[in-house]
Amino acid sequence: MNPTLKGATNPHLPTPYSPTPLVIPASEQAITVLLVDDQATVNEAIHCMLEAETNLTYHYCSSAEKALQTATQVAPTVILQDLILPNSDGMTLVKQFREDPATCDVPIIMLSTNDNPQTKAEAFAIGINDYLVKLPNQIELVARIRYHSQAYLNRKAHTAALVAQAHAKELEQTLQELRQTQAQLIQTEKLSSLGQMLAGVAHEINNPVNFIFGNLTYIDAYFQDLMKLLQLYQEKYPEPDSAIQAYLEEIDYDFVMDDLLKMLRSTRMGSERIIQIVLSLRNFSRQDHQEMKLSNIHDGIDSTLLILSHRLKLGINVVKDYGNLPLIACYPAQLNQVFMNIINNAIDALLDQPNQRKKEITVYTNTLDKNHIQIQIKDNGPGIPLAVQTKLFEPFFTTKPVDKGTGLGLSICQQIIANHQGTIQVISKPDEGAEFIIQLAVQSAVA
Ligand SMILES: Nc1ncnc2c1ncn2[C@@H]1O[C@H](COP(=O)(O)OP(=O)(O)O)[C@@H](O)[C@H]1O
Ligand SMILES: [Mg+2]
Structure with a gap:
């Protein structure tokens, strides 16, 4: 895994998202009607029917040639369109509306003198939303315009909300990646x-x-x-x-x-x-970040325990139960860092229990099969509550005071183990201590 650092100038950084659009009551939403009809008298009649409507803007276009351009300019929430237009078949214009990204979703109410069910069915088949016989009744026309506009605006709001959510998710992920990189x-x-x-x-x-x-x-x-x-x-x-x-x-x-x-x-x-x-x-401290080495895991654990002996001397007994491990292909200094972090955490947990008498850390190692080994580091401290367990490996998660914990230890352990293509998990019940289990391949194709 190689998280990329995304800076302010990075063109891939998602643009800031706007909050989820407010749901405005239907009666208050602005409706924009575009009538496409070659007959000026129809324009006058429809205009007259809609004139008194609040929150409604009316536009008129008399030819199919200009219809797409006008629609792009005025952004209608509903299009009223004549079926028969000079120089163009109304069905073709519907198809053009549907293909244009600016109008592909805008509801189209077809207006026609033709009441033939077959014609209506064909018009619906190519994408109209409604069909009214000219001239329609005023109340019905207004109701249908409002209904379709509202549905359209709701769909748009919903899509905008989804886009905003996707952006928020992307931002969150970027933030997570940044924190990981920082850690x-x-x-x-x-x-x-x-x-x-x-x-x-x-x-x-x-x-x-x-x-x-x-x-x-x-x-x-x-x-x-x-x-x-x-x-x-x-x-x-x-x-x-x-x-x-x-x-x-x-x-x-x-x-x-x-x-x-x-x-x-x-x-x-x-x-x-x-x-x-x-x-x-x-x-x-082996400065061996560059290359993998065949290493003795027990040497690494022993060195770590020796370095921590000044803390262990404060009343913690260490039990070593080592199996017969083969040499492991790994970055030994990195694995030592893992042992250091886990054992240090166990010591912290145990020393935090002034009344506990027998404090103990046990290190077990064994082979799982020919190609895998397991290391278990267990303490008999206070254990880890379930709510904490779910956040344990997150960078900067700590329950310790500011001067004691950085919250980076386990997140680093996880990265190092993942880099070795191994696994690390925790088993813990409150009052029964905590156990960290690491599984590693004997020979792993380390990244
Ligand atoms: N052996 C353990 N017993 C109890 N809690 C533990 C143990 N190991 C880790 N923790 C919990 O996990 C948290 C995160 O550990 P870590 O990532 O090493 O950060 P830090 O040690 O800086 O707090 C600790 O703050 C502690 O709450
Ligand atoms: Mg720690």
Whole structure:
């Protein structure tokens, strides 16, 4: 998915829509009548019948040649048309009206001296809306004009409302796309600056810790040598000089020897741990947006947990139940971001429960079939209400205070997982915690 950013100058941006037209009572709607008839006397008679009508404008056209042009100009709400016109057959003119976009929907009442049912049927067949024998009764003519005009105006209003609705929908979709793009941009920016920072810190720590660790091996060896030398002295000179004896007692020789060994061991353990952390930082921040790699998902989860250990130490137990997963073709740094967001959310939810005693996050992994794996991250926190669940993956949806939540975490997770052609879903019941389930293909044709 690649939403396009639509700016104000983009010609594809829908034009602002006007609100749904107001429904104006029939009696108040403006009616425009166009009579097309070659006989001036008919014009006079019809004009006379309509003269007293309110909200009614009357136009007259005496020839078929000018009828279409006049209709386009005056925009009639109803056309009264003679069946027999000089130089043109009235039926042909009806067809022309019907083909012209300006008049194709305008009601046509045919006026004719011909009362033959066959003629009437033919006229209806080509698209007229009504048929009156000349000269019609005034009351009936007015009623029919009003009826057809009203139906026409209602249809127009309805069409306008539909167009407005379609525009509104299009705008809403554009807005949604914009928000998605914005979220993506923010996240990409955050990811890359976080990644760069972690990679930088890891690099800076890596050098000194490596020489500490390297030196420890020699310190250990030199210490063993010195101990051996002292032992040799003791064996060869079991009765030391009184000054030496006094100094041995002063420094508590036996304790120092014993403690030095222990300190060396714990220093080695400490630096091994730093090396492990540096490795995790590098693993987490791998700047590998460009290419997919075959990666060990468990390494990613472990690095994420290690980075979050300062928060987990606040009283959350982590249970790992790992299956035997194959290497997965993926963007590991992006997947680590997903684990980070989900586990961080679980920690937030758990730490928000001051009275809960046993707080736990469980990570299960397993293979579904030869080509698919599943990762479940579950917490025993307060759970997610159904109303919240439906909005969970929307960008900017958050229930957290402004300084704590951006509402972007899960929307980003969804994008990343979709980009890996996988799925992410949530299962949660209030008071029973929340569980996020991610399914991924072992080999996916990632976009
Ligand atoms: N494990 C969870 N337990 C309870 N609520 C959760 C959990 N994970 C996510 N949520 C809810 O989903 C919302 C959206 O999460 P997210 O998109 O990560 O944004 P943020 O964390 O910034 O609020 C959170 O505000 C929270 O209400
Ligand atoms: Mg979050």
